[in-house]
Amino acid sequence: MLLGAKLRMFRERGGITREAAGERIRASASKISRMELGRVGFKPRDIEDLLELYNVTDPKVLAEFREAVSESNRPGWWKEYGDFLPKWFIRYVGFEEAADQIRIYESQFIPGLLQTEGYAREIISGGSEPDPVVEQRLQARLTRQKHLEDVSKRIWVILDEAAVRRPIGGRERGPEIMPGQLRHLIHLCENYKNVTLQIVPFEVGAHAAEAGSFTVLRYDDHTLTDIVWIERLTDGEVMDKPTEVEIYSKAMTRLSVSAATPDETLSMLKDMLKDLEEG
Secondary structure, eight states: OHHHHHHHHHHHHTTOOHHHHHHHTTOOHHHHHHHHTTOSOOOHHHHHHHHHHTTOOOHHHHHHHHHHHHHHTSOOGGGGGTTTSOHHHHHHHHHHHHOSEEEEEESSSOOGGGOOHHHHHHHHHTTSOOOHHHHHHHHHHHHHGGGGGOTTSEEEEEEEHHHHHSOOSHHHHHHHHHHHHHHHHHHHHHHOTTEEEEEEOGGGOSOTTTTOOEEEEEOSSTTSOOEEEEEOSSOEEEEOOHHHHHHHHHHHHHHHHHSOOHHHHHHHHHHHHHHHHHO
């Protein structure tokens, strides 16, 4: 994404159209557009030809581009699970991995980044007996959670109260899974400075995200636009149009105002855990 954004900057600085750039590398204008959005891989020869067309001659810049091309074509950790995860989700994980801030609103379940292993296994398996595919998807989810160990990556999660109170695991596994999940959320609140958690209480009523769950990914490099991710039952959608991203960003801000503060959220979680343990 960053490499594509820099290519676009040099192209526009030189007053060169996408059509002209495409001709230079024997491709179409739409291929140049996909390259600039970071949605396709990069061939070193294409990058060399484009930089020559854009009159980029600084040896340091050229060396940085060569290194970036090599890095961008290196398989991410998620490729290991490519046979077990949908292609549309693998694409999202790449965007998520690069993000500096992950902002999530979830109305139904605890988000994958915050799930315990037991909770995650139950969600992924749909309550049925685990199989090899379920176990591989579970391992992929647990690997994603390493985001939490990177203190430079900021994670801000707003949960509808229903997502926290919804019992997972049924009568057999629920009494073990749900208290463990609540303890994990409490642990995150108390020990992870890069994680902010808020709950929207039932008493708030209708609020800014009645349409459903969403994620906003933010990048510190201002040449990269924020991205909104909407996940559905059979696929997911990445939105990067500024007008759409702004709507969801404003919704997230309004939700943060409606929600309990992080300290109030911690108290709510402790009360819920106490109720489960005493119940």
